[in-house]
Amino acid sequence: MKQTVHPPEHRSVRLRNGAAHAAPPPARTTERRRPVSPQWAAWAFLTPVTLYLALFYAYPLYRNLDLSLRNYTVRSFVQGDAPFTGLENYRKVFDDPTFAPALLHTVVFTGVCLAFQYAIGLALAVFFNQHFRLSATLRALFLVPWLLPLIVSASTWSWMLNSDSGIVNAALHALGLDPVNWLTSPSWSLTSVIIANIWIGVPFNLVVLYSGLQSIPSGLYEAAALDGAGAWRRFWSITFPLLRPVSAITLLLGLVYTLKVFDIIWIMTKGGPADASTTFATWSYQLGFGNLLPAFGPGAAVGNLLVVAALAFGLLYMRVQRKQAYS
Amino acid sequence: MHSTSRRRLAAVALSTVLAAAGTACSSGSGSTDTKGADSGTYTIWDPYPQFAKGSAWVKLLDACGSKAGVKVKRTGFDTSDLANKTLLAAQQGNSPDVLIVDNPVVSTLAEAGVLTTTDENKLDTSTVDPNLLAAGQSDGKTHGTPIGANTLALYYNKKVLKEAGVDVASIKDWKSLTTALEKTKKAGKKGITFSAIGTEEGSFQFLPWFWGSGAALTDLDSPAAVSALSLWKGWLDKGYAPNSVLNNTQTTSWQEFASGDYAFAENGTWQLAAAKKAGFDYGVLPIPATGGGNAAAPTGGEFVTVPVQSDTGRYATTSKLTACLTSNTNLYDTDTTLSYVAPTEEVRNKQVAADPALGPWVDAVKAAKGRTSDDLGTKYPKISEQMWKAVQSALSGSKSPKDALTSAQAAVK
Numbered sequence: 001m002k003q004t005v006h007p008p009e010h011r012s013v014r015l016r017n018g019a020a021h022a023a024p025p026p027a028r029t030t031e032r033r034r035p036v037s038p039q040w041a042a043w044a045f046l047t048p049v050t051l052y053l054a055l056f057y058a059y060p061l062y063r064n065l066d067l068s069l070r071n072y073t074v075r076s077f078v079q080g081d082a083p084f085t086g087l088e089n090y091r092k093v094f095d096d097p098t099f100a101p102a103l104l105h106t107v108v109f110t111g112v113c114l115a116f117q118y119a120i121g122l123a124l125a126v127f128f129n130q131h132f133r134l135s136a137t138l139r140a141l142f143l144v145p146w147l148l149p150l151i152v153s154a155s156t157w158s159w160m161l162n163s164d165s166g167i168v169n170a171a172l173h174a175l176g177l178d179p180v181n182w183l184t185s186p187s188w189s190l191t192s193v194i195i196a197n198i199w200i201g202v203p204f205n206l207v208v209l210y211s212g213l214q215s216i217p218s219g220l221y222e223a224a225a226l227d228g229a230g231a232w233r234r235f236w237s238i239t240f241p242l243l244r245p246v247s248a249i250t251l252l253l254g255l256v257y258t259l260k261v262f263d264i265i266w267i268m269t270k271g272g273p274a275d276a277s278t279t280f281a282t283w284s285y286q287l288g289f290g291n292l293l294p295a296f297g298p299g300a301a302v303g304n305l306l307v308v309a310a311l312a313f314g315l316l317y318m319r320v321q322r323k324q325a326y327s
Numbered sequence: 328m329h330s331t332s333r334r335r336l337a338a339v340a341l342s343t344v345l346a347a348a349g350t351a352c353s354s355g356s357g358s359t360d361t362k363g364a365d366s367g368t369y370t371i372w373d374p375y376p377q378f379a380k381g382s383a384w385v386k387l388l389d390a391c392g393s394k395a396g397v398k399v400k401r402t403g404f405d406t407s408d409l410a411n412k413t414l415l416a417a418q419q420g421n422s423p424d425v426l427i428v429d430n431p432v433v434s435t436l437a438e439a440g441v442l443t444t445t446d447e448n449k450l451d452t453s454t455v456d457p458n459l460l461a462a463g464q465s466d467g468k469t470h471g472t473p474i475g476a477n478t479l480a481l482y483y484n485k486k487v488l489k490e491a492g493v494d495v496a497s498i499k500d501w502k503s504l505t506t507a508l509e510k511t512k513k514a515g516k517k518g519i520t521f522s523a524i525g526t527e528e529g530s531f532q533f534l535p536w537f538w539g540s541g542a543a544l545t546d547l548d549s550p551a552a553v554s555a556l557s558l559w560k561g562w563l564d565k566g567y568a569p570n571s572v573l574n575n576t577q578t579t580s581w582q583e584f585a586s587g588d589y590a591f592a593e594n595g596t597w598q599l600a601a602a603k604k605a606g607f608d609y610g611v612l613p614i615p616a617t618g619g620g621n622a623a624a625p626t627g628g629e630f631v632t633v634p635v636q637s638d639t640g641r642y643a644t645t646s647k648l649t650a651c652l653t654s655n656t657n658l659y660d661t662d663t664t665l666s667y668v669a670p671t672e673e674v675r676n677k678q679v680a681a682d683p684a685l686g687p688w689v690d691a692v693k694a695a696k697g698r699t700s701d702d703l704g705t706k707y708p709k710i711s712e713q714m715w716k717a718v719q720s721a722l723s724g725s726k727s728p729k730d731a732l733t734s735a736q737a738a739v740k
Contacts, residue, residue: 075438075439162571162574165583270526276723
């Protein structure tokens, strides 16, 4: 951008400066900044976004890191004199009996949700790409889970899955099956929140993958059809490979969204019973806010582990992208 | 080239930020400006978001303000939010002038150095019952005064009990209560509902049984404690209590009872108004102890406290405000609106005279015990967390009551 635009800019500004009175007011203000130096203009454009990033992203991150490296009690939290303890909070978190189950649940929750959300989203996207009648209406209806406030959908799920008065158990009963303690049994609660989260995440995958499908030229399909490729073959040889960049960003965004899912789990099970559906996100909240006596340090430490995990996958994505760009 | 690098940057920024947003416990910047520009405005925080502008409670606050010659700015918070909000505000140096807060939080805030003692804030606690005041006391100092008290008891549905052939007078201890539940189940009705959720609410509801067994909070895995948890576990196993208690808040548990199918519900004073609207004949029974007599139930209800200010000159006006809020007439009005039992004998007598249905609750409050009493103070939150975890483990079947309480006791140490 810098190299190509600037030389002509200089000239035009000098020419017009004399006639500045005639120029309309908005044009004048933008032009006046330019003559000094191209560097200044660049900085002027950069400052708002840098300030914004520093204030709303870098500072909170720094604070969270600081919080996780000090031994905060309620007293030192208020007075601001918490002693620096290095990695003590992290050690505490790693030694906690909740750590292993929380890690496992986070991995299972994220992995299973991603796989199902992506597979169902892709299937629906291909389905809606057929342009049949009502396909637009139906597609719009599929967006509902995404538009509902999480508190509404999570509460509805928790009501439907209630052991005694839930509609799901009523349906099972009508089919002659035994009721399942969806939210209150340690072996089912994680499954229940996963199901709810898949339902919420499908529309996002559907929308992104559907728009990805639009950019695949239809000529390819026609050519393939002429060559005698069946529907299955066309999907695996055209749709899937050409959708790869879109799939990658969908999965990355999905991963980040899913890693930090908190509301659904908290509303449905509070991470329980007995930590059976605790993930890092709910554990972090539980430590920091779920108790009358908050443990800010360990809570922040768990939060930072999540940040690192998301960052790691972000970097992995970049690497893959770069490899693809060069090849 | 440009577009890829930009996208790369965006991807990293996005992933970092999204994850951070989910977790950031830090730096809740003090956007809730508590002081306002002029010092003639006094701020009050309370945990009663259900009262909007124009409600009797807010009108009372305004009236107390104008009596003291200042303007009152009131904010109602969700009760589970209030402790953290207060800590953050204190960190930023803009604590409210008056804070009304749930009683087990008082000792935590006092430990944090956020609250003034009654020596400094001139709150008059002389007429308050000692068992209620104890929740606000630590290290021999008092940090506030209760605005009202509530506690737990058993509501029962007279119609269901009649159909099951249960005489309420026969319920004297755990054994007779369990027999009554058995009879209701046989009659095709549902037994009892309560809240065993994995939060402070779950501990609050378990405590009457815990204390009723003779157990102490300092010894979570005593045989008495195991017997209390086994009682609940037995009810669930035999179907006397629904499995949904594991996820019930006290509100959802009340809704189950209000459906009219349940014989008993463990719930609080504050449901009294709802009970009158439930549309069936109900009664109230103190929670029995294991071998007869009444179990001590935990006290609920809020304390009026005065947070520390850098400008100590504000205390004079603040004490006028708190004196107004806790005056006998105002206590009466407030406790009637909240459906609480008053903390002083005089106001209580007036309440019972006006509404005899409060009688059993007054007795229950007199026998009640603060959760942070016995000088537990800030140890209570840790004990409580382990206790509700143990309750959840045992009731969900992932551990036996004994194992669950043993690991709870080990985690407290």
